[in-house]
Amino acid sequence: MKRRRFHPLQIITYIVVWVPLIILLWDLTHDNLGADIIREATLRTGKTALVLLVLSLACTPVSTILNYKLLLKLRRPLGLYSFMYASIHFSIFIGVDYFFDLTLIKSALLEKRFAIVGLTTGLILLVLAITSTQGWKRRLKKRWAQLHKLAYAAGFLATVHYVWLVKQGVVEPWIWMGVVLILLLARVPTVKRFSLAVRNRLVS
């Protein structure tokens, strides 16, 4: 069997992704989540899922611009851990917030655009997580890359979900949406060529 060698950056990534969960559990056991524990835990896990997804999306353009191929290896773990936090987020919603009350869940989840968008995001991440293995990559061939472009859709929908959560006048979700759109724009061939040209001029 071939031994896999991990770069320090990969090791750091695999450690850092657990930090938000550890802090959450620490705060939970130290009564540090405020009066509305459920809301705080839901918000934090949702936010972490979004941040990791955005970082995963950022790997490709940043590695192109910096010419640093190692970043590409971080896409899968970042995406998978984003899915893990999204799963916790969803589980809190179903199991703790709504305590498996199916009638209430049905009306909350399927009748409101805010929740529908969140659910859609989660389902996309689920499909991408399942098909993230080498086996599925081989089986799907060319279509694998196409399928995994859905990560951008998930990133965008996640920010829509966030925007629709907050009251008007709260800026942060819009910033995240802007970041996702910039990352998407960076994949457009013309933009990619332009940014490479700029980089080459700066480097030389």
Add this chain to the structure above:
Amino acid sequence: MRKISPSEITPEHVYLSRRDILKSMGILTGAAALLAACNGKSPTFTLEPGLEGDPTADQLDPSASVTVDELGDPLNSFDDITNYNNYYEFSTDKIDVARLAEGYPTSPWEIQVGGLVHNPMTFSVDDLRNFEIEERIYRLRCVEAWSMVIPWMGFPLSKLLAQVEPKTEAKYVRFETIYDTEGMPGFSKYPFYQWPYVEGLRMDEAMHDLTLMATGLYGKDLLPQNGAPARLVVPWKYGFKSIKSIVKIDLVTEMPVSLWMNAAPNEYGFYANVNPEVDHPRWSQGSERRIGEFGRRETLMFNGYADEVASLYSGMDLAVNF
């Protein structure tokens, strides 16, 4: 010469000592609560003004005459009520408000009451204390679909309005929160909103016995994060109607436009009555999370005060007048 007001001489714990007497009558008031609940009325308790015992430090401890509301649901803790606040003048983060509002000066304070009245008046904090203060256990249902049960101290707004003698042309009451750009960080942080915070009630809503001017909770003076020194509490409406730290009350003919009506007219209406049938455009209002509980409760029509207030809206389409 500057007039020295009684509160500057009387420390809070002396002023509060009368609540100790109330505490010692705990069993009695508990029974009264049961009786009141049986009558289908919200329990109210009148504190004897002028009774003053020996002050001790523990009299500042939060205390309430009952442990449950008239539906049998437990009160939320003083800690929860004072550390989870929507008060955008300080922060949009509910957990940050208490820290940012700590020590915010709410005395001296003036509430100017004017507009279409025969007798415009200005109330100081001490003037407010001259009203007969009662305890009211109310559910507070936030439009964000969480709720608490809070033992407020205060007096019916109608008593204050009676003193200024509204003119017959007055159809609405307009309220305004303090607009202190120096002391409150929210104004520069959130320029999107049309400050100051404004809310309004129809005259009959304002005169309703449930509509409270709250000056305290859990037997203590209000803390800044809860809207000290005086705030409105309208228990059958979403929490944002219960405007905090009031500096101005005007009686007017036109329906006031609130800050939230300005910010999102399709989402926040003038009435904002708690209504499980009329959803927020983005989320369901059919259920709520009671702070401190797992799972959800079904939201009650008019937040459980339908018997008292439904008649105010007879013949109105509540989906249109949301």
